[in-house]
Amino acid sequence: MMSHSRIARLEEFAFQRLARLLADVRPTAPGPDLSIGDPKGDPPAWLIDRIADTAADFKSYPPPAGTPELRAAIARWLNGRYGVTLDAEREILPVAGTKEALYLLANVLVEAAPAGPPPAVLMPNPLYQVYLGAAVMAGAEPVPLPADAATGFLPDLDAIPAATLARTRLFYLCAPSNPQGRAADAAYWRRALELARAHDFVLVADECYSEIWHGGPPTGALAAADGRFERLVVVNSLSKRSNAAGLRVGFVAGDAAVLADTLKVRRYGAATIPRPLQHAAVGLFDDEDHVAAIRRGYTERVDAALARLDGRFGAFRPDGGFFLWLDVGDGERAARTLFERAGVKVLPGRYLAMADAAGRTPGDRYLRLALVHDLATTLTAVDALVRHVDPAA
Ligand SMILES: Cc1ncc(COP(=O)(O)O)c(C=O)c1O
Structure with missing residues (x-):
């Protein structure tokens, strides 16, 4: 072989x-x-009825940008949860679970360097393994940032060497983190975003555990962004919050330019979400009970x-x-x-x-x-x- x-x-x-x-x-x-x-x-028992409601739509190809109905539901949810005003057209992109989006984002954001040092992709260590595979397959160097007891189980943002920041294209940051369950506060997200803007890379906030909290709802990167989403994308899904890992519905939200590029690439090769599942997902995003x-x-x-x-x-x-x-x-x-x-x-x-x-x-x-x-x-x-x-x- x-x-x-x-x-x-x-x-x-x-x-x-x-x-x-x-x-x-x-x-x-x-x-x-x-x-x-x-x-x-x-998941809620009514999910099956919602899928059945529009089962006739299984015959059609789903739209790669997601249905307007689903994009609007995600915007409603995010805007309510984080007190932001995201544009459902430009700042939200439904994806078939965050795993594929996390993987694809490295492909979208890493340009091979013809000369000089290799592009870097930052990630916490320990990590969700997809960050590592995505970085490697995009031709970047995965750079692990220690996230252990000594750093409070999130990476120490002020310990990243300047030379590494200079060649960073993307930073995967998961909070609440898998595996340690540490949430980031607004100051932490703000600092990470400051670094992204200062060094011209994209902060990819993986917030797929955001709704499974045990004290109060953790703040998110979108809430800490002061209404400007350049250089920030957040991923999240219904997998954990709705016991619906098999539905394969998630989203990327934030920087409109990054989302436009991601959609362009998605049109070539990414999985789309069947329409009946998008319709069912609207019900899940609209229900907090x-x-x-x-x-x-x-x-x-x-x-x-x-x-x-x-x-x-x-x-x-x-x-x-x-x-x-x-x-x-x-x-x-x-x-x-x-x-x-x-x-x-x-x-x-x-x-x-x-x-x-x-x-x-x-x-x-x-x-x-x-x-x-x-x-x-x-x-x-x-x-x-x-x-x-x-x-x-
Ligand atoms: C940290 C983290 N990110 C992303 C995912 C992917 O979840 P999904 O693709 O179901 O949205 C998982 C799943 O276990 C995870 O633990």
């Missing part, structure tokens, strides 16, 4: 690595899978899990999202032990992070637990962790 240097540089995806790690382990009992952030709760119920469920599980952990493994309460990020000493070893003794699958933090030259990552000591199951199942897994993994290891 033809070898391709960029593809060779792509790490295996985290869940493939987990499958290899556990391939030879024979669990002594069946247990739940907390490795993937795949919601197990249901189901989101509040979903959020309450996650908060209940986070708090119950933390009570059982009782401070073990450095457990802390995330501001948002549905993950616990636990310091177990050796994440891979703990994941194998937990699977063997209790059949519980969790993700070693190492698989969500970039390694340094010595092969070390800021995730090596950690496990990520996705609290996506019901309360009883979640607590079974947490109890197994307490029983089988030694906090002193």
Whole structure:
């Protein structure tokens, strides 16, 4: 097979690595899978009727720019949530989930440098692996910014070297962050945007956990932008807030010029969202009741899990999202032990992070637990962790 240097540089995806790690382990009992952030709760029951309402539209190609109805619903939601005034025509672009948009944005924003230093794409470390793959496939150098306990689990924006900023084309910044669940405040977003404007790169704010909060609603980059969206795009989706990861509806919002370029590229090759699903998505964006119920469920599980952990493994309460990020000493070893003794699958933090030259990552000591199951199942897994993994290891 033809070898391709960029593809060779792509790490295996985290869940493939987990499958290899556990391939030879024979669990002594069946247990739940907390490795993937795949919601197990249901979206509102009326979603099916809304899809069926317009099922006749499955016959037609969907518009690549999204339906005006969906763009308007997203604008209504964003404008209400963040107190902004986005233009539904120019400043909002529906996408088939944020994953494809995050990937495509590197393609849109990175121009290969014919000479001189390679273009850089900044990202937190640990990270959502798509940022890394997108940067590599766009021909850029992925630059990891430490986001560990020492930096408050978000990158230290004032520690980025000037020479790196000078060649940066794009900065992926996730808040509330996956895996640690840290929210950014307005000052943090403002500083990140200031850097983007000063150094002429685009800040891509990944806010897909924005509605799964456990204290108050986190502010977003749009709210911190003072009504001017140049050099800022925000991505978000219905996957987490509406238990609708399979619907594949999300959006990119912000800088109109970036969105126009993204749409131009999307017309060539990106997935479009079937019309009946766009119509159904309007209902989800317009309804906050189901989101509040979903959020309450996650908060209940986070708090119950933390009570059982009782401070073990450095457990802390995330501001948002549905993950616990636990310091177990050796994440891979703990994941194998937990699977063997209790059949519980969790993700070693190492698989969500970039390694340094010595092969070390800021995730090596950690496990990520996705609290996506019901309360009883979640607590079974947490109890197994307490029983089988030694906090002193
Ligand atoms: C940080 C982060 N960004 C983006 C996504 C992609 O979500 P979707 O494509 O469903 O919108 C995920 C999904 O797990 C995620 O964790």
